[in-house]
Amino acid sequence: QPQPNGSATAAQQPPAVESGPVTRASQTVEELRRTRSSPLVRKIAREHGIDLAQIEGTGMSGRVTKNDILSFIESGGAAAQKAAPE
Amino acid sequence: GGVVTFVEAIRQGIWEEMERDERVFVIGEDVGVYGGAFKVTDGLIDYFGPERVIDTPISEAAIVGAACGAALMGMRPVAEFQFIDFISCGFDMLTNFAAKCRYRWGAGIPAVFRGPCGAGVHAGPFHSQNVESFFMNTPGLKMVEPSNPYDAKGLIKAAIRDPDPVLFFEHKKLYRLPRLRQEIPEDDYIVEIGRARVAREGHDLSIITFGAQVLTALDAAEELEREGLDIEVIDLRTLLPLDRETILASVRKTSRALILHEAPRTGGIGGEIAGLIAEEAFEWLDAPVVRIGATDTPVPYSPPLEEYHLPQVKDVVDAARRLAAY
Amino acid sequence: GGVVTFVEAIRQGIWEEMERDERVFVIGEDVGVYGGAFKVTDGLIDYFGPERVIDTPISEAAIVGAACGAALMGMRPVAEFQFIDFISCGFDMLTNFAAKCRYRWGAGIPAVFRGPCGAGVHAGPFHSQNVESFFMNTPGLKMVEPSNPYDAKGLIKAAIRDPDPVLFFEHKKLYRLPRLRQEIPEDDYIVEIGRARVAREGHDLSIITFGAQVLTALDAAEELEREGLDIEVIDLRTLLPLDRETILASVRKTSRALILHEAPRTGGIGGEIAGLIAEEAFEWLDAPVVRIGATDTPVPYSPPLEEYHLPQVKDVVDAARRLAAY
Amino acid sequence: HLVEIVEGVQAPAIDEGLICSLETGLTREQMLELYYYLKLTRLVEERLVNLYRQNKVIGGVYRSLGQEATAVGTCYALEPGDFIAPLIRDLGAVLTKGIRPRAIFAQYMAKAWGPSEGRDLNIHFGDMERGFIGPISHLGDMIPVMTGVLLAARMQQKKIVAIAYIGDGGMSTGAFHEGLNFAAVQRLPLIVVAEHNCYAYSTPTHKQTAVKNLADKAAGYGIPGYIVDGNDIIACYETTKRAVDFARSGGGAVLIEAKTYRRKGHAEHDDQRYVPREELELWEKRDPVDRYERHLTSQGIATREELDQITARIKQELEEEVAWAESSPLPEPERAAYNVYDNSIVPPAFRPKVLER
Amino acid sequence: HLVEIVEGVQAPAIDEGLICSLETGLTREQMLELYYYLKLTRLVEERLVNLYRQNKVIGGVYRSLGQEATAVGTCYALEPGDFIAPLIRDLGAVLTKGIRPRAIFAQYMAKAWGPSEGRDLNIHFGDMERGFIGPISHLGDMIPVMTGVLLAARMQQKKIVAIAYIGDGGMSTGAFHEGLNFAAVQRLPLIVVAEHNCYAYSTPTHKQTAVKNLADKAAGYGIPGYIVDGNDIIACYETTKRAVDFARSGGGAVLIEAKTYRRKGHAEHDDQRYVPREELELWEKRDPVDRYERHLTSQGIATREELDQITARIKQELEEEVAWAESSPLPEPERAAYNVYDNSIVPPAFRPKVLER
Ligand SMILES: Cc1ncc(C[n+]2csc(CCOP(=O)(O)OP(=O)(O)O)c2C)c(N)n1
Numbered sequence A: 001q002p003q004p005n006g007s008a009t010a011a012q013q014p015p016a017v018e019s020g021p022v023t024r025a026s027q028t029v030e031e032l033r034r035t036r037s038s039p040l041v042r043k044i045a046r047e048h049g050i051d052l053a054q055i056e057g058t059g060m061s062g063r064v065t066k067n068d069i070l071s072f073i074e075s076g077g078a079a080a081q082k083a084a085p086e
Numbered sequence B, C: 001g002g003v004v005t006f007v008e009a010i011r012q013g014i015w016e017e018m019e020r021d022e023r024v025f026v027i028g029e030d031v032g033v034y035g036g037a038f039k040v041t042d043g044l045i046d047y048f049g050p051e052r053v054i055d056t057p058i059s060e061a062a063i064v065g066a067a068c069g070a071a072l073m074g075m076r077p078v079a080e081f082q083f084i085d086f087i088s089c090g091f092d093m094l095t096n097f098a099a100k101c102r103y104r105w106g107a108g109i110p111a112v113f114r115g116p117c118g119a120g121v122h123a124g125p126f127h128s129q130n131v132e133s134f135f136m137n138t139p140g141l142k143m144v145e146p147s148n149p150y151d152a153k154g155l156i157k158a159a160i161r162d163p164d165p166v167l168f169f170e171h172k173k174l175y176r177l178p179r180l181r182q183e184i185p186e187d188d189y190i191v192e193i194g195r196a197r198v199a200r201e202g203h204d205l206s207i208i209t210f211g212a213q214v215l216t217a218l219d220a221a222e223e224l225e226r227e228g229l230d231i232e233v234i235d236l237r238t239l240l241p242l243d244r245e246t247i248l249a250s251v252r253k254t255s256r257a258l259i260l261h262e263a264p265r266t267g268g269i270g271g272e273i274a275g276l277i278a279e280e281a282f283e284w285l286d287a288p289v290v291r292i293g294a295t296d297t298p299v300p301y302s303p304p305l306e307e308y309h310l311p312q313v314k315d316v317v318d319a320a321r322r323l324a325a326y
Numbered sequence D, E: 001h002l003v004e005i006v007e008g009v010q011a012p013a014i015d016e017g018l019i020c021s022l023e024t025g026l027t028r029e030q031m032l033e034l035y036y037y038l039k040l041t042r043l044v045e046e047r048l049v050n051l052y053r054q055n056k057v058i059g060g061v062y063r064s065l066g067q068e069a070t071a072v073g074t075c076y077a078l079e080p081g082d083f084i085a086p087l088i089r090d091l092g093a094v095l096t097k098g099i100r101p102r103a104i105f106a107q108y109m110a111k112a113w114g115p116s117e118g119r120d121l122n123i124h125f126g127d128m129e130r131g132f133i134g135p136i137s138h139l140g141d142m143i144p145v146m147t148g149v150l151l152a153a154r155m156q157q158k159k160i161v162a163i164a165y166i167g168d169g170g171m172s173t174g175a176f177h178e179g180l181n182f183a184a185v186q187r188l189p190l191i192v193v194a195e196h197n198c199y200a201y202s203t204p205t206h207k208q209t210a211v212k213n214l215a216d217k218a219a220g221y222g223i224p225g226y227i228v229d230g231n232d233i234i235a236c237y238e239t240t241k242r243a244v245d246f247a248r249s250g251g252g253a254v255l256i257e258a259k260t261y262r263r264k265g266h267a268e269h270d271d272q273r274y275v276p277r278e279e280l281e282l283w284e285k286r287d288p289v290d291r292y293e294r295h296l297t298s299q300g301i302a303t304r305e306e307l308d309q310i311t312a313r314i315k316q317e318l319e320e321e322v323a324w325a326e327s328s329p330l331p332e333p334e335r336a337a338y339n340v341y342d343n344s345i346v347p348p349a350f351r352p353k354v355l356e357r
């Protein structure tokens, strides 16, 4: 579960692409929303080195929305993620 | 100038261009003595004479062809289809002659082909069509569809002055809609072809639309504002060539795109807009690109059927809510 | 049956349906005595007689209308356009009569409207068109475009047996292409309308295409395989109604969609496919939805111009590389 | 023979005005039936205007006032298996073919029980059993369609003929030309009835075409052309009967020009300001219903009472027909999705719910 | 008068065969010029076939063998300001209008210096200065276009006339019908030259239309129709001159049927197997070039040597014309992007690079 003010889990890099598109084909749309959000959010996550799993998603299927991640960044969550120990 | 309806704005535009440029003339069925089925050309023949306001036989292919020939000779014809549904009878002449002349030997065809389009008036499948999709894949044509009197006048003038063939679609529901009555400038002005306008600024979601559906979008936006959603409405005005920059700028701002048109969804020009966005604004998207069109059926006649067929404010509100909640 | 070319497969299909069902007949310009400009109906008149293989005047609207009337009487006409470019002269009859009859009063029109389409043979702007975009927004029509002899025969039979009007596009480059010669079954078989096929299985990227461009895609895929890219090629076969399931399944597998067609990019049916993907496979996309089409121009005549205009293998390879690297 | 223009017999006049052609093979019974359909047409249209003024009609009403004899008289010359392709101004032909007024009322009122189930309007439907294929709005398109009907009939060895109606305006269309040329070269038994009512919307014939008589166009197709007084119902019948016999016996296509006049505007909303008053008054005197009544009574074929009884019967009938149509519900909204294709193959085109997952 | 069909004067025959009409207002100089254009047409086409066989031509070659007198003779009756809308089988008219053979060769060879810059083929281009608007492939479409040209000319107070050429097949199209009806009702000075060459691709006239003479169609438009021996170049000239004078003086549209014959297949690839040998042999004897030569020499208008000199001059000219066309490069690929629209307003349609950011 994502925690407020994120004491992040291990990853300091953005999450790796899941193992292969073959796996993705069998995923549900809900799972994909939750884990991959959207191109925009993934881009922002990449740019800020954020692990999406750490953010509370308010979108459909628990998706991390643009506002979610921007709020997260604004509230220092990204810095917290970076600063968190291994 | 003055406070005008949509139809009056178009009529003024044609009138002023005919006064300004003696090469401009009108040609179509019942456009002269009768002033046009929707009275768009009312009074022109008394002022400009029957040589410049020509009543033709029922011959859409000949009307288009004659406009092309006159244009090659340097005239500026404004050809009318009594209902845009009859443009299908001139489809060959438009797509094969008008559209391709300049490309094939450098001869531009500065003609305007205009007529009333659109549904919602219980006129049935042959007096309610939206035909832009027929021509979207025909380079050489331009297509324009205003949503308000100011743009209507500015665009008909721009179309008449354009050196290439322009299809000018006038949604018949807008012609005398009181809501659209608007004060327009006295002075000469044009609205540039190829430029969309931001009908309503917003930040949460972009509705990209044109014609009568601009009103649907604005009504939906007003309703959604009460729910705290801030909707941007882009009025395309020109359908071909699309104003890619304005579309992309809006989507990059809001990250959510809802494309709305009155033609059936499948095969409508919404696909072109969605494709543009999905390719060139992909990393700005926070949600799927949503398209709303009419059902994939002809336009039915009976009011409950037509209402089901056409996009309604509630359909747009519902879709925008879901898209915003994505 | 036997080893056949693309054109021979179509001819066999028409022949067998005429034998199987006495209601089937052929109608068009020079289809009888001459056997058709491309010899698709060669020999039919000697076997079936001039009452079932009708040579018409040069009248596309009448050809379409007559096919519709005969279909209403229970016949199964197969109407030919000498070149599909001339379908524009029958545009009104097709979109307003053929497409809407069942909807308006329950009378189906089981007619097939076929002809040679496509570019790449230096035939110029009026003998090279791809016209599917004209009709994509016309509910009531079906559109089919095979890419190989097996599908061609199966689909022409399916089209003839279909209770609704089917536009059947035959890319002229494929007619006698040696590469396409193929052994097909002796027995009766159909290929279901509305079902795409996976022409090449792959995992890295989906190329969604049809007609002659299937070969372009396969050639590109072969080249890219050497670079370690595994391309899936979807051959749509039916353009309307689109096989949404197969398209979406492929994109959900590969996450990268490249839509390829020979018609100009803007306004082509690639937009519909892109829109479908961007709305219903959005979550699976790793990259923008890419569309490749011809340049937004008429089909030029001179080989260097036509080559620039049309999608080439190198264009597809280059785009696929970029898409894969995204 | 091929380019013959056959002018109709001039009907005599009596003190009260013109009557109809005296030479006819019609029996008294048939002439009364003819009156029934003629009067029915007039009264159905009056009823439609009535409903229109009560806002019960959706869209416009297109009267054929003054032209009813053409539509009824020509159609009456057909056999049951024959086909008609009428235009919206040929309601008389539709009724003569046996389509019930209730279907027309239901269509106009956009009701679920109408033949189009509300999807299309006016007479834009068909009834293959009765030999009726309704028009679409695009003028001229029905000529090629009827050519196909007759080609099929030939292949099916049915000895049927077809009447396709066209207006002075519609004859300017490419579809008309292609269809008639094809019918002519194939020697199909197609009778084209050109209703010369002097106007195409606001466009008078002299702006539509340069021929003197519409029948002159027949020569351009290599077929015979007949001219008939379109307001003389007996002449319309006889001329068409002659054309039908000619066509059915292998003579090929025929063009009949019915000289008539459109006494109302193009539709109810059109006030005809472009029409001179004197013209309308002149043609009022040539009203085809008055004329036929005058004929029947003056020639001792029917009494005034008999005609009044027919009228009363029609009015009674129409009460029931209108009531039936009015009692029909409007269609359910979702019905708009059905029948684009054969729904056993392609599902109905329901409105999709956006982001439904 | 309006539906008059004027049959051409039957030209006399001498021992060697038919010659041309004797009654003419042409001067000797003009008659030699006529010969120049006639022979030029024949030799340009022969040269095209020659280039085609050397694979220097892209696409097909469409001979007008046997029809050259129609195209040249009719066009010669025009004034410089007048317009023509020829079809691909009217190369003779294009050359008579002053378009240089080099343009034709460059077009056929898809070269950059051609009027289309390689974008279109054959005579699908125009030259407004010279009064030439080339066709598109869709038959019939040029008739409405020329109607517009003449409407404009009327508005611009230019007293020009136009010839639009059409084939026996093309007359079946809706576009032809709409255009000619419009021209007729507007009394525009449009001369339609219908080249009755007996075939439309493989379709003989009796499957195309039911009229006996194509000129019979004139009555259907309320215009005069003339018939002329299309292989008699003088008759073609005289008949057209008469029509041109009639039209230019306000008489309106005219239809001229030129009786001729297409001696080659529809295009070079068509072996004409559907044509009886005897038919071809008959019409060989009526070759319009032979016939005119016979006329000039037998009537003492020109000597064999003079004619040979003209031929030699043409051949010399054609060497230069072909050389010029051959020396043209093919167009640069990117030129395909230009001129869809006025490029000062809408940029060229270059091939976009995918994912270029
Ligand atoms: C192809 C086409 N173009 C335009 C119209 C619009 N329109 C409907 S009725 C009409 C006038 C028809 O006149 P006519 O053929 O004389 O028939 P009438 O109404 O007089 O019976 C016109 C122009 C149409 N229906 N179809």
Ligand SMILES: Cc1ncc(C[n+]2csc(CCOP(=O)(O)OP(=O)(O)O)c2C)c(N)n1
Binding pocket: C029, C058, C059, C060, C082, C086, C089, E089, E137, E138, E139, E166, E167, E168, E169, E170, E171, E173, E195, E197, E199, E200, E201, E262, E266
């Ligand atoms: C509208 C249209 N339909 C079909 C064709 C295909 N086509 C090209 S030439 C031709 C035959 C033309 O015959 P005709 O008009 O007699 O001219 P000709 O070739 O004999 O000079 C046909 C059917 C076409 N060009 N345009």
Ligand SMILES: [Mg+2]
Binding pocket: C109, C110, C111, C112, C158, C159, C160, C161, C162, C163, C164, C165, C166
């Ligand atoms: Mg079928």
Ligand SMILES: [Mg+2]
Binding pocket: D167, D168, D169, D195, D196, D197, D198, D199, D200, D201
């Ligand atoms: Mg009329």
Ligand SMILES: [Mg+2]
Binding pocket: E167, E168, E169, E195, E196, E197, E198, E199, E200, E201
């Ligand atoms: Mg010919």
